[in-house]
Every structure is written in structure tokens, then in C-alpha cells.
Amino acid sequence: MGTLADIGRATPPRSAPGPGRAASAYEVVALACRAPSVHNTQPWRWRVDGTSLELYADCSRALPAADPRGRNLVLSCGAALHHAEAAARALGWEPTLQRRPDPAEPGLLARIHLADRDPDARETPGAQDPAVVLRAIHERRTDRRRFTSWPVPVSRLERLAAAAVEQGGLSEPIVDVTARFRLELLISRAMSAQEGDERLLAEQRAWIDHSRDDGIPADSVPEMGFGPLAHRSRFSRAARPEVPGPARDLVEASDGVVVIGGPDDSVEAWLRSGEALSALWLLATRTGLSVVPLSQVVEVDETRPALQHDVLGGRLVPHVVLRIGWQEISRSTHRATPRRPLDDVLSP
Numbered sequence: 407m408g409t410l411a412d413i414g415r416a417t418p419p420r421s422a423p424g425p426g427r428a429a430s431a432y433e434v435v436a437l438a439c440r441a442p443s444v445h446n447t448q449p450w451r452w453r454v455d456g457t458s459l460e461l462y463a464d465c466s467r468a469l470p471a472a473d474p475r476g477r478n479l480v481l482s483c484g485a486a487l488h489h490a491e492a493a494a495r496a497l498g499w500e501p502t503l504q505r506r507p508d509p510a511e512p513g514l515l516a517r518i519h520l521a522d523r524d525p526d527a528r529e530t531p532g533a534q535d536p537a538v539v540l541r542a543i544h545e546r547r548t549d550r551r552r553f554t555s556w557p558v559p560v561s562r563l564e565r566l567a568a569a570a571v572e573q574g575g576l577s578e579p580i581v582d583v584t585a586r587f588r589l590e591l592l593i594s595r596a597m598s599a600q601e602g603d604e605r606l607l608a609e610q611r612a613w614i615d616h617s618r619d620d621g622i623p624a625d626s627v628p629e630m631g632f633g634p635l636a637h638r639s640r641f642s643r644a645a646r647p648e649v650p651g652p653a654r655d656l657v658e659a660s661d662g663v664v665v666i667g668g669p670d671d672s673v674e675a676w677l678r679s680g681e682a683l684s685a686l687w688l689l690a691t692r693t694g695l696s697v698v699p700l701s702q703v704v705e706v707d708e709t710r711p712a713l714q715h716d717v718l719g720g721r722l723v724p725h726v727v728l729r730i731g732w733q734e735i736s737r738s739t740h741r742a743t744p745r746r747p748l749d750d751v752l753s754p
């Protein structure tokens with residue numbers, strides 16, 4: 407078990423660029439940084455040494471009000487770790503991962519070694535087309551606009567949850583009517599609890615249009631209650647608290663819902679869940695499905711155990727809930743959210 411206090415102690419050593427192919431290690435980092443992160447905080451630092459990459463949690467980018475233990479921060483780093491692994495494979499490397507390799511360095515979340523792939527080796531069964539993987543990394547978005555009313559077949563939700571499990575997380579679609587009803591009530595309760603928390607709302611507002619390189623651009627937040635595309639999100643309510651309306655509309659009846667979690671609430675389990683989130687999301691992107699994380703119901707201390715026991719029957723400790731659906735095909739593509747320059751995320 408660990409928390410932000412433990413992982414915050416690490417100071418990454420300097421990056422040492424190596425010759426030749428090592429340039430590609432930087433490409434891997436650049437693609438890893440396209441990963442989703444809570445409030446687009448991008449709470450990671452990378453150290454590159456030839457063909458070795460190290461991923462550190464950057465606790466200076468933590469959200470003390472919404473995420474005091476660092477769950478979402480580590481989930482975000484886990485998503486970047488899986489993006490790095492997928493990108494490395496797509497760029498022709500054979501990556502080997504070590505998670506939390508050094509007990510003396512709790513903020514060092516993972517080390518990735520990039521080996522040359524044997525050109526004579528047979529293609530691994532089920533290996534993904536590199537171009538398709540790279541396209542999914544570039545095209546993935548958090549698109550908070552309202553989904554179409556076409557329900558997502560249960561088999562699709564099960565396939566997405568299976569991708570998360572294959573990546574080492576625990577995951578379940580919520581399809582049972584009673585479980586679903588309870589979940590919607592809990593989401594509503596979590597939103598109401600956070601609406602009364604001025605410190606948390608101020609923190610949330612601060613990350614809207616935070617800078618050119620991070621945070622959530624205001625145009626990624628759908629206006630509440632205007633037009634058929636409008637959909638509520640934590641940001642629309644926080645940004646415009648003067649607009650009334652039931653928080654329950656956060657999830658529509660036709661939306662698919664999948665939960666990702668782990669055996670406990672530890673840094674190790676969060677890292678795995680972040681990787682699982684990325685694997686699920688890239689698969690969803692490749693198959694035309696849109697994903698929006700809903701973390702409030704996990705953030706609120708009162709609703710998290712209720713989700714674990716009353717909705718999930720204690721089978722997993724929830725780390726993030728995902729709303730899944732189809733976006734209108736004719737709709738404009740959502741603009742990509744910004745990312746910090748590579749120099750900012752590399753250890754000097």
C-alpha cells in the first residue's frame with residue numbers, strides 16, 4: 407500500500423540520450439504523453455537513457471482536493487505506461503516492463519527496456535497492426551458530447567472489459583438493471599457531495615484553460631442543456647454552477663458503463679488499472695466507440711465503498727467508472743487537447 411506521500415519523494419536523475427536508434431526512445435515518450443490524464447494534468451516525468459525509459463510520478467501536478475491519495479494521478483501514469491508499451495511495439499521495438507522496480511524509489515513507477523526485435527522472429531499471434539495502434543493513439547479523445555441513443559451491445563462491453571483484464575486490471579460491465587440503477591444514484595450523490603466543496607470546485611475550475619500545454623480547453627466541455635449535443639460533465643457543472651439541473655443526467659439510459667478496478671486501493675493496483683484503462687480505450691477508439699471516465703463516484707469517500715459492495719458485490723475495488731457509447735458519425739472530430747513539450751516532461 408502506498409500513497410502520494412510515499413511516491414512524492416522521488417527525484418528522477420538526469421536523462422542521458424544515447425546514440426543512434428535511441429532517438430526513437432523519445433518518439434515513444436512523445437506518444438506515451440498522448441495518454442489521457444486526470445484534468446489533463448499530465449502528472450509524469452520521463453528519464454531516457456539510451457534504450458531504457460523510466461516513468462516517474464510528478465506529484466507537483468497532483469490534485470490535493472479531488473485526489474488526495476493520488477489514485478487518479480497514478481491511473482494517469484499507468485495509462486501513459488501502456489501507451490508507451492503499445493507505441494514501442496508499433497515502432498518496432500520489443501519492450502520489457504518492470505513495474506515499481508526499486509523499493510527505495512517509490513515514485514519510480516516503471517522502467518521500460520527497449521530491445522531490437524528479431525527480424526526473423528515470427529509475428530506474435532494476435533499482434534496488432536502498428537499503423538492501427540499509432541492511429542488510435544493519435545485519434546483517441548475524451549469526447550464529452552452526448553452519445554447517440556444506439557445502445558452498446560453487451561458483447562461489446564464485455565470485449566472492452568476483457569481488454570482491461572488482459573492488461574492486468576479487473577473490470578466489469580454494469581448491465582444488470584438493479585446494479586445500474588444503484589450506480590446512477592451513487593454518481594448523482596457523488597456529484598451533489600462535490601458541488602458543496604468550494605475547494606474542490608476551485609481546483610477543477612483552475613484546470614479549465616489552465617495553460618497552452620495542459621488542462622482542459624473550455625471548448626472540450628459541452629455546454630449544459632443547450633442543443634441536442636449537450637451533455638453534462640463534472641466540468642460543465644463546475645464551470646457553470648449557476649445552471650441548475652439534476653446531476654443524474656451524467657449517464658443516459660442508452661450509455662454503456664464499464665468499471666475498472668483492482669484487488670485493493672494500492673499504488674500497484676492503480677498503475678495496473680491505468681494500463682487497463684489505456685488498453686480498453688485504444689480498443690474502443692479502434693472500434694468506433696467513445697469513452698468518458700467518470701471518477702467522482704470513486705473520489706467521494708462515501709460513494710466508493712457503496713459502489714464496491716452494493717453495485718460490484720465486493721468482487722473488485724473500483725478505481726474508475728467509464729461511460730461508453732457511439733458518437734454521431736457525421737459529427738466533427740473533437741480537437742486534441744494540448745500536451746506539454748517533451749523538454750518539460752523529460753528529466754533535465
Ligand SMILES: Cc1cc2nc3c(=O)[nH]c(=O)nc-3n(C[C@H](O)[C@H](O)[C@H](O)COP(=O)(O)O)c2cc1C
Nearest residue numbers: 442443444445446478481547548639699700701743
Ligand atoms: C484517471 C482519469 C480520470 C478522469 N476523470 C474524468 C472525469 O471524471 N470526468 C471527465 O469528464 N473526464 C475525466 N478524465 C478525462 C481527462 O479529463 C482527459 O483525459 C484529459 O482532459 C485529456 O484529454 P484527452 O483524453 O482528450 O486527451 C479522466 C482521465 C483519467 C486518466
